[in-house]
């Protein structure tokens with residue numbers, strides 16, 4: 001199996017550290033507002049990753065975090081905490097806000113039929129473990145104290161620029177004008193923030209006799225250390241996280257523990273909607289409730305995402321979602337043939353699809369292989385199960401054989417048509433279609449299909 005590794009900027013052959021078990025970490029959501037459909041594209045791709053690893057025979061141990069503290073509105077360690085901002089907007093406590101948006105996120109996560117991660121970890125459940133990482137970093141001389149927090153001195157970590165291929169000299173010189181804090185280097189970042197006098201920060205914990213809270217990057221280093229152990233095999237996240245969040249995660253982990261954090265880094269690109277960047281001011285922020293209102297399901301959306309590639313920027317439009325919906329319906333009708341005709345041997349198709357998926361998660365290529373046989377061949381239960389294992393589109397679950405009396409009605413209608421009793425045949429067809437079943441007539445009988 002091959003994957004594009006951001007570390008090398010190359011597609012590389014993938015091998016896990018443990019030949020049987022693959023350790024995967026995916027950065028999760030900050031739960032301060034409802035997640036829109038654009039926020040979920042990456043999780044479709046990371047779910048595909050987990051499924052393809054499993055198809056290749058590995059057991060996958062996947063951990064995802066939920067950020068419910070410490071994520072500031074700016075990457076430069078100033079600005080408001082996103083959770084506090086959400087709480088103020090909603091007139092609720094930060095804990096209530098976290099609970100509400102986390103539950104909404106997880107509801108959609110499960111409606112998208114993702115393989116359940118082995119652990120979903122809330123940042124606030126790992127505060128004492130965070131402090132242990134801070135202590136380890138401090139002991140090794142990476143930290144310095146300032147009025148607003150403990151900062152990581154990035155000049156002491158020579159590999160700091162590696163993942164992002166950052167030009168630190170240029171970065172530092174370019175931003176000197178606004179570089180007026182107590183930071184020693186512009187790229188330095190807070191691993192622990194102090195609650196300052198007069199600051200209203202609801203989530204706070206005592207450390208070194210003062211109240212404070214973790215910097216946003218810390219939770220990922222901590223959770224990986226606690227739940228998976230370094231090095232992990234694959235770390236996933238958005239491309240926007242390369243220069244700051246993931247770069248800082250590496251500095252923390254490798255600084256504190258002296259081991260490599262992750263062997264592969266996978267980064268997803270983003271979607272635009274109707275050709276524009278997703279933004280509230282443009283009014284192109286869609287939620288799953290908007291999709292459902294327009295007659296689309298979570299699975300239609302997932303089908304649309306799987307037609308693309310995690311590294312490509314894509315544009316979302318409702319017209320394209322309609323095409324994806326139709327494609328998924330075609331697959332369900334392909335699956336429905338397993339009760340109507342003898343099965344075809346599809347071993348070669350399965351093999352080619354697994355090859356495509358193993359080629360840097362080329363789901364579009366795998367689906368193109370499938371399309372070559374849809375409408376021409378007949379799957380068996382096993383092949384339908386394979387499709388669901390690979391894509392998680394719930395095909396087996398959303399298809400079921402029709403009742404015997406409906407089958408009898410279909411046969412009766414076909415006989416009426418053959419006997420040129422068109423009035424009876426038409427009446428029966430109307431009756432059958434009213435049950436959501438369409439008929440395709442052949443020489444010796446009708447094939448039934450789902451209308452939707």
Ligand SMILES: [Zn+2]
Nearest residue numbers: 027220245249
């Ligand atoms: Zn992270």
